[in-house]
Amino acid sequence: MSQFPCNLSIALLHYPVYNKHREVVTTALTNLDLHDIARASRTFGLDRFYIVTPSVDQRILAEKIAGHWQDGWGATYNTDRKEALSIIKVCDTLKTAKAEFQSFFSKEVKTVITGAAKHPGSIGFNELRHSLTDPEQPFMLLLGTGWGLTGECFTAAGHILEPIQGTGSYNHLSVRSAAAIMLDRLKGTR
């Protein structure tokens, strides 16, 4: 890891998100979200992946999962996993996550919210990829769980990223798959 963090980070939000009935809920952690997104983040040069949940129990669980591969049996069993999961930071709110990321930069952190629906005035992948070439401008990609981030989150975010377009009307990627594709589009070598 370099002295200064990569100017792109990811925050995976477990609140406030919709459930299937469009009620605002806190979702439970999914173990493989942590693994897959940490591994993809590390592959594409990120060194901050924030797990955000207001639940104390769920934060303890997230620390336990990440810690297992840092200090536990997993640390010697799989050193690649250790490196990936070392970039996880567990936070109570998005505000806390932003403040942690902000501490490394003088320019204000811009949040970029993601989702499967189209929004007017959204930023394109190529535009964001270009913006990321300024290493002093930090961006935080906001990913939702459950049935997606609430409308309020979209209003509050700095930018809305265009959705990943499939080849037809079906467009239901897991957050793990969406994160991988976004990272490849924003940072991948072609």
Next chain:
Amino acid sequence: MSQFPCNLSIALLHYPVYNKHREVVTTALTNLDLHDIARASRTFGLDRFYIVTPSVDQRILAEKIAGHWQDGWGATYNTDRKEALSIIKVCDTLKTAKAEFQSFFSKEVKTVITGAAKHPGSIGFNELRHSLTDPEQPFMLLLGTGWGLTGECFTAAGHILEPIQGTGSYNHLSVRSAAAIMLDRLKGTR
């Protein structure tokens, strides 16, 4: 689903793959491999995703997972998941999977093997993307589990796909993340 399948399919192989100690093993199914890769495949227009394992018990389990979302409680709970998992075909060997896919095409199915390591003479993503524009030429993407497909598989495959390049030396994507990125590179709308 259209009358003729998409000319790209995926086969997820649980044998013959390496374990951590480079022994050839059969890996156990991972539930989220089925979900994530089926959802990404459906998003990018594929309508065949083969789960290949020589284990009878594991094939029964794969059918049970896919079936839960077809006929069980899951079919009405989440119809998007039903559509994605409907493309799963469970097979005992790659040969069986190839024969099923072959039955829809007169041109011979070309296998394209994938992995994290570089190989001389590998085919690039852009080249394969271009080849896929001929709808009569079928391609089957071979994905490994565990620590990757054996050397024998690489020798037998029609083509070797170039690895996904990250931004540094770390390159340890999950098979779910790798599949999502490959599908986006091969079929995604930009």
